Amino acid sequence: MSIDDLRTEAASLDEMHGATDLRARFLLPDGVVYLDGNSLGALPRAVPAAVSDAVEQQWGRDLITSWNVHGWWDAPARVGDALGRIVGAAPGQVVVGDSTSVRLHQVLHAAAALRPDRSVVLADPATFPTDLYVLDGAARQLGWTVEHVSPGDAAARLDGTSDVVAVVYSHVDYRTGVLWDLPAVTRAAHDAGALAIWDLCHSAGAVPVELDAHGVDLAVGCGYKYLNGGPGAPAFVYVATEHQAAFTNVIPGWHGHAEPFAMSGEYRPAAGVDRARIGTPPMLSLLALEAALTAFDGVEIASVRARSLSLTAFLRRCIDALAPGTSYASPDDDTLRGSQVAVRHPDAYGVVQALIARGVVGDFRTPDIVRLGVAAPYLTHADMLTAAVHLAEVLAGCEHLDPAFSRRSAVT
Ligand SMILES: Cc1ncc(COP(=O)(O)O)c(C=O)c1O
Incomplete structure (x- = not known):
């Protein structure tokens, strides 16, 4: 040709x-062909004005009242709902904040509490290294064994077994770009009584994920790649509604408390996905991500x-x-x-x-x-x-x- x-x-x-x-x-x-949106997404047109408003009007003029009058307190769940639309999660199942690594640590510990009698976790040896590092760290704390099994071999490994806590896989391989069969692997995990935990860093905003439709249990992902939230944009965590009541937060910070301003000395988790919140989120980055997601409006x-x-x-x-x-x-x-x-x-x-x-x-x-x-x-x-x-x-x-x-x- x-x-x-x-x-x-x-x-x-x-x-x-x-x-x-x-x-x-x-x-x-x-004059630039930008082919690195899977590392740092491009700047959405809506972001500069939103960030400047957040800095000059909200922080600069309205100061501390912004937590109420500009909805800063509710932003992790509000932005989570907007992001949920992109990954096929109905409202009330996603919150935004912290990094993918922290969110992964959090869902692994939550998975241990959901499957206390099991001790094997399946992970892809070729996955992004932070996932392996965080998983190995959690496994040491929880007494788990990590088995390296490619997502393509997961169904065979899971068939007829009852020892697996969870599969922990990336939906899209960061290096090769292989799209793994999330519905089939999730089904195979469930058939074996295991949980399906997915890292959506390379699929959120690029590929239909349909978390609810496929019955995914827990998922994490970053905001700075195909979601275009900017450098260091906060990550997100998805906790399916069915697991929220039993979701334990390994980092039970005050933002996840049922009554944070009661200032109680004892932790009581908030209802719903808010219990996955930890501490004060990076508000400027969070508001930048919120504006960035409007690039997907009507799409x-x-x-x-x-x-x-x-x-x-x-x-x-x-x-x-x-x-x-x-x-x-x-x-x-x-x-x-x-x-x-x-x-x-x-x-x-x-x-x-x-x-x-x-x-x-x-x-x-x-x-x-x-x-x-x-x-x-x-x-x-x-x-x-x-x-x-x-x-x-x-x-x-x-x-x-x-x-x-x-x-x-x-x-x-
Ligand atoms: C699959 C995957 N998980 C996690 C991360 C990064 O995690 P964090 O947001 O904690 O830096 C990346 C970064 O490229 C990634 O590709």
């Missing part, structure tokens, strides 16, 4: 998907997904045409691919740096992955072609071998 054919195809695909082009809702620099995640699949499939077709022989870690099959194209290359770090120098921003994941994240709301098929053209030129000109591109920064 010639580049002219690809240009024509990009234009017609962009026209066909015009209704889901939400780029106008984001502020992106000219169904299914249509974001349809756009994402078209973009990632087209990106791969463009790379195949312009840089034949490229190998991939991400699946070709639409049903198995999250929202990224992961290219394998022995000099992946240099390739990523050379691309960034050309205005195509992806990232490197060890050992050999050029990770091209595709946040569908603000990317076009024309962007996909531009990225592929630059990738082909970098490889053809061996630009990735330039020593300047091998110097590793702290963040890759």
Whole structure:
């Protein structure tokens, strides 16, 4: 396929998907193809004004009264409900605050209390390392054994057993972009009497999750990737309604108390998902996330997904045409691919740096992955072609071998 054919195809695909082009809702620099929304989402247009209002009017003028008059106290649950719509959770099951790592620690301890007679937890050895670290830490505290089982093998491991507390899996693999079968793994866990705990960092805002519909028990995720909440945006935790009465909070801070301003010396958990709250949330970041989520107003995640699949499939077709022989870690099959194209290359770090120098921003994941994240709301098929053209030129000109591109920064 010639580049002219690809240009024509990009234009017609962009026209066909015009209704889901939400780029106008984001502020992106000219001349950049941003393929790192799976690490730090782009800046939604609604955020600067919201943050400036939060700083100047709410904090600056209304000071402490803002906890009441600007609804700061209720924000974790209010923003949780808005986020819940995106991950298929009815109101009253999601709260926002703290980091994914903290939220994971919290749901693991809650799971132990929900399944006190069991002691094995299944985890994916290839998952994002913080999940393994936090799980190992919790396992030491709780006397659990962590078994490394890929999500694809979970059903076989669970079949006919009664020792498993929970499966703890990422919905989308951060490195390869593989989309795991959340409904099937959740079902297999339940058939074995185990809980299903999902990390939605790489699926919330990109892929339909449908937590309620699939009966997920507990879930966590971050606010700064496809949800575009900004650097360090607070994370979220989902506690299915059926588990809330028995949900114990390993960090029973005062924001999760039934009557926080009674200032009682004894902890009494709030009713509902509020009991998953811990301490004072980072209010500026929380309000930035709230504004960021409005970028999804009036948009169904299914249509974001349809756009994402078209973009990632087209990106791969463009790379195949312009840089034949490229190998991939991400699946070709639409049903198995999250929202990224992961290219394998022995000099992946240099390739990523050379691309960034050309205005195509992806990232490197060890050992050999050029990770091209595709946040569908603000990317076009024309962007996909531009990225592929630059990738082909970098490889053809061996630009990735330039020593300047091998110097590793702290963040890759
Ligand atoms: C799957 C997954 N879990 C967790 C995290 C990060 O956790 P935290 O928000 O605590 O930094 C990431 C970050 O990229 C991730 O990809």
